[in-house]
Amino acid sequence: MGSDNITISVRGLGKKYAIGGPREKYLTFRDAIVSSVKAPVRRLSSREPPQEFWALKDISFNVEQGEVVGIIGRNGAGKSTLLKILSRITTPTEGTVDLYGRVGSLLEVGTGFHPELTGRENIFLSGSILGMKRSEIDAKLDDIVKFSEIEKFLDTPAKRYSSGMYVRLAFAVAAHLDPEILLVDEVLAVGDAAFQKKCLGKMGEVAKEGRTVLFVSHNMTMISSLCRKGILLNEGNLQFEGPVEDAINTYLNSDQIGSGEIVFRDRLPGDENAVLRSVRIVGPDGKPTVNVEINQSFCIEMEYELHRDGLRVYPNLHVKDSYGQYVFVTADSEMDSTSMKKLKTGRYCSRCVIPGNFLNSGTYYIGFALGSVFPLAIHSFLPDLLFITIHDPIVGIPTRLEGYSGPVPGSVRPLLKWELVG
Amino acid sequence: MQESPYHIHIAPPARWNPVNLAELWNYRELLYSFTWRDVKIRYKQTALGFLWAVIQPLFMMLIFTVFFGRLAKIPSDGIPYPLFVLAALLPWTLFAEGITRSTSGMITNAHIMTKVYFPRMIMPLAGILSPLVDFVFSFLVLLVFMAYFGFVPTMNIIFLPLFILLALATSLGIGLWLSALNVKYRDFQYTIPFMIQLGLFASPVVYPASLVPETYRFLYGLNPMAGVIEGFRWALLGTEVPGAMILVSAAVVLVLLVSGAFYFRRMEQYYADVV
Numbered sequence: 141m142g143s144d145n146i147t148i149s150v151r152g153l154g155k156k157y158a159i160g161g162p163r164e165k166y167l168t169f170r171d172a173i174v175s176s177v178k179a180p181v182r183r184l185s186s187r188e189p190p191q192e193f194w195a196l197k198d199i200s201f202n203v204e205q206g207e208v209v210g211i212i213g214r215n216g217a218g219k220s221t222l223l224k225i226l227s228r229i230t231t232p233t234e235g236t237v238d239l240y241g242r243v244g245s246l247l248e249v250g251t252g253f254h255p256e257l258t259g260r261e262n263i264f265l266s267g268s269i270l271g272m273k274r275s276e277i278d279a280k281l282d283d284i285v286k287f288s289e290i291e292k293f294l295d296t297p298a299k300r301y302s303s304g305m306y307v308r309l310a311f312a313v314a315a316h317l318d319p320e321i322l323l324v325d326e327v328l329a330v331g332d333a334a335f336q337k338k339c340l341g342k343m344g345e346v347a348k349e350g351r352t353v354l355f356v357s358h359n360m361t362m363i364s365s366l367c368r369k370g371i372l373l374n375e376g377n378l379q380f381e382g383p384v385e386d387a388i389n390t391y392l393n394s395d396q397i398g399s400g401e402i403v404f405r406d407r408l409p410g411d412e413n414a415v416l417r418s419v420r421i422v423g424p425d426g427k428p429t430v431n432v433e434i435n436q437s438f439c440i441e442m443e444y445e446l447h448r449d450g451l452r453v454y455p456n457l458h459v460k461d462s463y464g465q466y467v468f469v470t471a472d473s474e475m476d477s478t479s480m481k482k483l484k485t486g487r488y489c490s491r492c493v494i495p496g497n498f499l500n501s502g503t504y505y506i507g508f509a510l511g512s513v514f515p516l517a518i519h520s521f522l523p524d525l526l527f528i529t530i531h532d533p534i535v536g537i538p539t540r541l542e543g544y545s546g547p548v549p550g551s552v553r554p555l556l557k558w559e560l561v562g
Numbered sequence: 563m564q565e566s567p568y569h570i571h572i573a574p575p576a577r578w579n580p581v582n583l584a585e586l587w588n589y590r591e592l593l594y595s596f597t598w599r600d601v602k603i604r605y606k607q608t609a610l611g612f613l614w615a616v617i618q619p620l621f622m623m624l625i626f627t628v629f630f631g632r633l634a635k636i637p638s639d640g641i642p643y644p645l646f647v648l649a650a651l652l653p654w655t656l657f658a659e660g661i662t663r664s665t666s667g668m669i670t671n672a673h674i675m676t677k678v679y680f681p682r683m684i685m686p687l688a689g690i691l692s693p694l695v696d697f698v699f700s701f702l703v704l705l706v707f708m709a710y711f712g713f714v715p716t717m718n719i720i721f722l723p724l725f726i727l728l729a730l731a732t733s734l735g736i737g738l739w740l741s742a743l744n745v746k747y748r749d750f751q752y753t754i755p756f757m758i759q760l761g762l763f764a765s766p767v768v769y770p771a772s773l774v775p776e777t778y779r780f781l782y783g784l785n786p787m788a789g790v791i792e793g794f795r796w797a798l799l800g801t802e803v804p805g806a807m808i809l810v811s812a813a814v815v816l817v818l819l820v821s822g823a824f825y826f827r828r829m830e831q832y833y834a835d836v837v
Contacts, residue, residue, distance in 0.1 A: 224834065225572065226572070227679055228570070228572060228679035229677070229679055231574060231575045232572065232574055233574055235574075236571065236572060236573045237570075237571070238570070238572075239570040239572070240568070241568050243568070243570060245677075247678070248677045251674055254603060256603050256606050256607060257599070257602065257603070257606075265595055265599055268595040269592065269678055273591060
């Protein structure tokens with residue numbers, strides 16, 4: 141509290157959910173009557189107490205005016221709960237928060253949109269739900285429409301929009317919110333890549349305007365490019381607070397982001413002919429991994445089981461960058477021919493080698509598909525199942541100019557053969 | 563600590579919270595937006611649009627006139643029976659639609675209310691206000707019927723807004739209770755049509771309050787809609803002044819409003835965790 145610039149002050153924040161027990165989610169009036177009749181009896185018979193679960197526990201931090209803070213952590217770490225408390229959608233169980241400034245929260249794109257209303261009507265409705273005054277929307281209407289690129293369809297009901305148009309309009313409204321404190325959940329995971337980049341640009345502007353932003357994302361590239369400070373949550377606790385690079389490194393090096401391997405158990409993804417058993421990313425040391433250095437090669441493996449003789453399997457991988465844009469799809473080309481071997485019932489493992497000096501630094505999502513050809517069938521397709529982070533140690537990397545430490549754009553950064561020919 | 567016109571303090575909820583009227587006032591544009599949305603969507607989605615607002619009370623008037631007026635010969639304080647019933651159906655529909663919409667609104671708008679903060683009470687408020695548009699249309703029909711039967715409104719009509727307000731307040735008081743209960747006990751929304759049906763016959767819609775013995779008349783006012791409906795008839799058709807009944811009704815509405823508001827404020831703390 142030393143600085144008088146503090147915009148968000150969180151002290152000892154905790155949120156408890158009861159799972160099971162008398163205060164559980166689903167209730168009918170009859171249940172309530174029955175339970176109040178039973179209450180005295182229950183006190184006598186010592187039943188087990190309701191199970192409690194702290195989604196957040198003892199969280200304290202301050203955010204100064206103009207800071208852009210990334211909140212990271214794996215699913216269930218409490219990121220969304222924290223954002224929901226800060227945006228007053230739910231109440232804390234303990235602790236306090238003080239916010240100094242107009243708060244805008246963006247936990248979803250298109251909040252309040254209604255398909256029966258026209259684009260124009262939706263701009264006014266969604267805008268006012270997000271906290272804009274009518275006069276404010278009037279003033280920004282032209283900008284919003286221009287940003288959304290839907291001028292021609294402004295008076296068409298939103299139900300006739302393509303999903304892309306819908307998202308663009310929704311984001312255009314959100315992007316023109318003008319609060320002093322902006323709370324953003326992972327809202328950029330939608331929309332086409334070109335529009336995402338435009339939104340990122342807009343978010344970057346917001347940050348430069350001296351506004352305070354709290355930003356939740358799984359996308360480390362986005363976090364590190366937008367934020368100065370990072371907060372790492374782990375199972376409801378604040379594990380790290382500090383410079384964003386350190387937060388990301390702590391996160392990537394902790395074992396909380398998964399092991400780079402999924403072994404399917406009870407329900408194997410697939411159909412009656414073929415199922416996936418496991419998928420993994422194997423690092424240079426032969427063990428499953430979630431990060432490698434940019435000049436190292438690594439393998440992606442998928443293990444599957446065939447329940448029928450004579451399948452010509454066609455395993456393939458779908459690699460996307462952190463903006464959700466496809467980088468490539470790859471399959472075993474030797475398997476793609478009529479002469480290819482028919483496989484017998486049994487277990488198999490296909491492996492794909494991704495060379496070093498090929499992908500750029502950043503996080504990539506890997507989807508797994510198991511198909512077969514002649515006849516064509518898709519037995520299982522699991523997009524974005526694993527992810528791998530490629531690190532750029534900066535020094536000693538042949539795809540980078542010696543002494544230059546800035547970003548190298550692109551989805552891939554291949555080491556190609558160059559010649560001086562004249 | 564920094565001085566800012568916008569300081570929000572978040573803390574674990576107290577058990578009982580008063581209504582923050584200043585905050586509600588700040589969100590008046592949102593209330594308008596939600597009300598406008600509900601009206602707009604209602605009229606866009608139905609082929610007959612606003613005609614529904616007219617058809618519903620007209621058909622009920624017709625049925626009631628045939629069965630209760632003609633066949634059962636229920637007295638109507640000397641007013642032509644169709645007019646007598648229509649003058650009651652208007653506030654009754656306003657009330658019944660209000661509690662229905664305010665209660666269901668808390669559930670159908672859950673996807674919005676779990677993503678954005680605004681005073682939760684905006685939702686039931688929008689629910690009771692949006693039927694006002696239907697009310698205006700059906701009021702025009704009532705005026706036509708009054709002209710047809712040769713009824714010229716008396717000076718009492720200047721009190722009509724008061725009775726509309728009382729109908730809305732009744733609707734809000736009960737709507738707050740029901741929408742808060744419905745969040746937790748989801749079966750309340752199924753009891754509403756049933757309660758509305760009961761209420762219709764427990765209120766002086768198809769019969770005059772004068773059928774109730776004089777000594778019990780003020781007890782009858784405990785049903786706040788009894789006061790509202792008799793007030794409507796008095797203001798429009800010049801029937802007997804409801805007097806004491808109105809005062810009892812107004813007192814009941816006040817109790818419903820205050821208790822409903824407190825209960826709603828208590829339940830809204832758990833809303834996002836329960837829905």
